[in-house]
Amino acid sequence: MQKVQKVIIAGGGTAGWITAATLSSQLGSLIDITLVESADIATVGVGEATIPTHKAYHRLIGVDEQEFMRKTQATFKLGIEFSNWGDIGESYFHAFGQIGRSTWMGDFQHLWQHANTLGCGGELQDYCVELKAAKAGRFGKDDKANVNYAYHLDAGLYASFLSELSQQRGVKRVEGTIESIEMDSENGHINNLVLSNGTSVKGDLFIDCTGFKGLLINETLGVGFEDWSHWLPMNRAWAVQTEGKQDIPPYTKSIARDASWQWRIPLQNRVGNGLVFCSDYLSEQDALQLLTENLEGDMITQPRLLKFKTGKRKKAWFKNCVAIGLSSGFLEPLESTSIHLSQIAATRLVQMFPFNGMDEALQTHYNTYVDGEVKSIRDFIILHYTLNRRPEPFWQHVATMDIPDSLRHRMELYTKTSIAFQNDGDLFRVDSWNQVMLGQGINVEGYHQMGRLVKDDNLRKAFNELKHHINSTVIRRQLTCPVGVN
Numbered sequence: 001m002q003k004v005q006k007v008i009i010a011g012g013g014t015a016g017w018i019t020a021a022t023l024s025s026q027l028g029s030l031i032d033i034t035l036v037e038s039a040d041i042a043t044v045g046v047g048e049a050t051i052p053t054h055k056a057y058h059r060l061i062g063v064d065e066q067e068f069m070r071k072t073q074a075t076f077k078l079g080i081e082f083s084n085w086g087d088i089g090e091s092y093f094h095a096f097g098q099i100g101r102s103t104w105m106g107d108f109q110h111l112w113q114h115a116n117t118l119g120c121g122g123e124l125q126d127y128c129v130e131l132k133a134a135k136a137g138r139f140g141k142d143d144k145a146n147v148n149y150a151y152h153l154d155a156g157l158y159a160s161f162l163s164e165l166s167q168q169r170g171v172k173r174v175e176g177t178i179e180s181i182e183m184d185s186e187n188g189h190i191n192n193l194v195l196s197n198g199t200s201v202k203g204d205l206f207i208d209c210t211g212f213k214g215l216l217i218n219e220t221l222g223v224g225f226e227d228w229s230h231w232l233p234m235n236r237a238w239a240v241q242t243e244g245k246q247d248i249p250p251y252t253k254s255i256a257r258d259a260s261w262q263w264r265i266p267l268q269n270r271v272g273n274g275l276v277f278c279s280d281y282l283s284e285q286d287a288l289q290l291l292t293e294n295l296e297g298d299m300i301t302q303p304r305l306l307k308f309k310t311g312k313r314k315k316a317w318f319k320n321c322v323a324i325g326l327s328s329g330f331l332e333p334l335e336s337t338s339i340h341l342s343q344i345a346a347t348r349l350v351q352m353f354p355f356n357g358m359d360e361a362l363q364t365h366y367n368t369y370v371d372g373e374v375k376s377i378r379d380f381i382i383l384h385y386t387l388n389r390r391p392e393p394f395w396q397h398v399a400t401m402d403i404p405d406s407l408r409h410r411m412e413l414y415t416k417t418s419i420a421f422q423n424d425g426d427l428f429r430v431d432s433w434n435q436v437m438l439g440q441g442i443n444v445e446g447y448h449q450m451g452r453l454v455k456d457d458n459l460r461k462a463f464n465e466l467k468h469h470i471n472s473t474v475i476r477r478q479l480t481c482p483v484g485v486n
Contacts, residue, residue, distance in 0.1 A: 004354050005031060008203030010178060010193060010216055012037030014155050015325025015342040016209035017162035022346035024169040025061040027353060033170070036193060036201055038177040048265045048272040049077060049252045049336035050150040052096050053427075057343045063165070071161045073268040074153040076250045078134035080335070084256040085440060087389045092439025093251075094335075096148040097130030099431045100466065106448040109418050109434050111459070113444065114451025120460045124438055126467050128431075132474040134251045150336070152252065152265045152272070158339075174201060178210075181220045189320040189358070190216060205354065206321045214327040217313060221321055224314045225329075231382050231403065232310040234260075234332050238288050239274040239304050242297035254334065257290055258282060259394035263333070270300060276332055281394040308332075316370045317363045322349060329374060334381050337427065341377075345370060372425030379407040380428050380436070386411075387440035411442065418447035 007023060009016050012035060020035050058068065068074065079095035086092070100108030108127065115121035125131045130147055133139045139147065167173055176195035184191050193201040208216035217223050229235065245266060253264040260277035275291035282290070288303055312329030316322060324345045331337060352366045385398040386407075403411075410433070413419050420433040438444075451459060 002204060002357050004204040004357065006203040007031050007033045007205045007207065008193060008201055009033065009035040009207040009209055011035075011209035011211065011325075011327075012159060012163065012173075013209065013211070013325070014159045014162075014339060015327075016207075017159045017166060018339070018342045019207050019209060019324050019346045019349075020166040020171045021061050021162040021169075022343070022350060024166050024171050026350045028170050030355075031353075032172075033166075034172045034174055034201060034203070035166070036174045036176060036178065036195070039175060040177065048155050048267070049080075049152050049263075049333070050339050051336055051427075052148050052150045053340050053343065054150050057340075057347070060347070061165075068161060069151070069153075072151075072153040072157040073270075074151045075248050075266055075268060076139055077150040077152050077252060077336075078130045078139055078147070078250045080252045080254055081134075082254050082256070082384070082439060084390070085254070085261075085384055085388060087441070088391075090441075092435065093125060093131050093134065094432060094435045094439070095125070095128050095131035095134060096150065097128045097431070098148070099124060099434060100127035102430075103450070105450045107420065107430050107434075109420070109438075110448040111451045112463075113418055113447040114449070115459060115463050118456055118460060120463045122463075122467065124434065127470060129470050129473055132470055134249070136474055137247070137249060138474055139250045149250075152267055154267060155339075174199065178215060181216065183220070187319070188221075190220065204320065207349075208321055208323040208327040209325045211326045212308065212330070214313065214323060216321050217316075217318060217323040217327055221318055223318045223323075225309075226311050226314050227309060228311040228378060229309055231378070231401070232332060232385070233278045233280065233398070234276050234310065235308060236279050236284060236287065237274050237276045237306045237308070237332075238284075238291050239272070239306060240291070240295070240299055241301040242271045242273055242295055242299055244268065244270045245297065252336065255294070256388070256390070256395075257294070258392050260287060260290060261334070262291060262294060264296070271297060276334075278394055281392075281397075312371070312374050315363075315367050316345065317366045320358050322366075324349075328370070331374065331377055331381060334384060335377070335428075337377050340427070341374065344373065369425065372423075373427055375404075375406065376423070376426045376428070379404055379410070380432070382407055383411070383433075383436055384440060387437070387442055389441060411437070414444065415442060416445055418444050 009019050023033050079093055081093050083091040102108045112121050176197055178193050179196045180194045182192040190206045206216055248266045255262045259281035260275050262275045265272035275287055277287040308330050313323050316328045325342045348369055352362055386403050388395050388399050414437055420430045422429050
């Protein structure tokens with residue numbers, strides 16, 4: 001097998017430069033990295049919100065938080081507020097923090113369920129600092145040490161930030177449009193990318209970051225697509241930016257509407273807005289009107305329409321090509337996982353880098369990891385839809401549709417026993433599953449009886465003290481700059 005020395009990344013944007021930044025920061029002294037992109041090709045992604053894994057990723061690649069936030073107009077994010085998702089008029093919060101205090105015997109929700117029978121449980125959200133701080137607007141640069149948080153950011157500026165960082169670390173950027181691809185006639189591997197100006201870019205390993213079309217993995221190598229639109233039928237999105245707000249909430253807003261849901265993502269200088277919708281139930285024009293009628297502030301850009309299909313590539317790594325970003329698949333941005341999926345795919349590639357050539361066992365191992373994580377995220381997103389109780393035809397459809405067996409098992413287990421779990425490949429923790437299942441109104445029939453092992457008075461005292469501690473922690477916080485860059 002041919003040893004791998006030259007890595008070619010086809011396409012820039014967020015996925016391309018995440019891949020370049022990851023490889024150059026970890027393996028830059030061992031490999032040569034070239035990224036090919038065209039200034040004439042616009043990026044597709046509107047992902048402007050992240051999850052807490054973003055912090056760990058930045059530590060890995062050596063990013064200074066203050067510089068990053070300043071250059072990407074970023075703000076802090078403590079979670080997502082979901083409005084009208086269970087039913088019209090209801091809301092709940094998916095916070096990033098720990099809920100209460102668990103034991104080896106069982107997680108906190110079991111104690112909380114028992115405490116409610118004693119009249120002292122209250123709301124699950126009473127036991128999460130991040131949730132309380134988010135709703136109170138009390139979070140900033142002085143609070144970060146003991147809080148689990150992520151960011152809102154400008155995805156275009158983030159790609160530029162990583163581009164500068166990567167090129168400082170030796171990544172070579174080649175400007176040009178890929179016109180054709182030359183193959184090895186013996187093994188079917190990619191040999192060269194031929195650009196419109198005649199330049200030939202030769203490599204050993206090719207990373208496909210060309211977006212939905214998958215120029216390498218799909219159009220050249222013919223790796224098929226696993227369609228999940230029967231579970232997640234949203235297939236369009238309007239995106240637009242509005243003027244910035246003086247008061248910047250440290251959380252994303254997700255508002256369910258007729259056959260659609262709207263996002264609001266506050267940055268330092270503007271607000272990112274969009275409406276994800278299903279064109280089978282809502283026309284593009286009606287969706288645009290629905291979005292513009294519900295904007296806060298004046299538009300500063302023209303609305304942009306995006307079309308997509310939910311699903312994944314059947315193999316993210318095939319022959320000497322690895323698909324990262326939209327070329328590997330798409331999940332709607334309901335839980336802000338798009339940027340994470342590029343980061344974890346690039347990180348997995350570092351861990352399983354094919355120094356000695358394209359080994360089939362290594363590729364299978366990589367694909368297994370990628371498939372497991374994306375399917376778990378898929379199930380988590382479907383959960384929001386299948387538990388709704390809204391009356392409109394679209395929402396009734398997704399509430400009664402068939403769901404994956406893996407999700408059905410989670411829901412049945414939680415309904416009967418209040419047990420939530422996190423498998424090795426799962427991104428979302430027990431606290432996340434708890435918040436969404438209960439927030440969407442799942443009916444729980446039973447729970448672990450470990451609370452009965454504690455005297456009632458002692459349990460009441462413990463719950464009251466925990467609520468008091470969390471409330472006082474939030475109240476003691478100073479109302480600091482929510483962007484944390486002053």
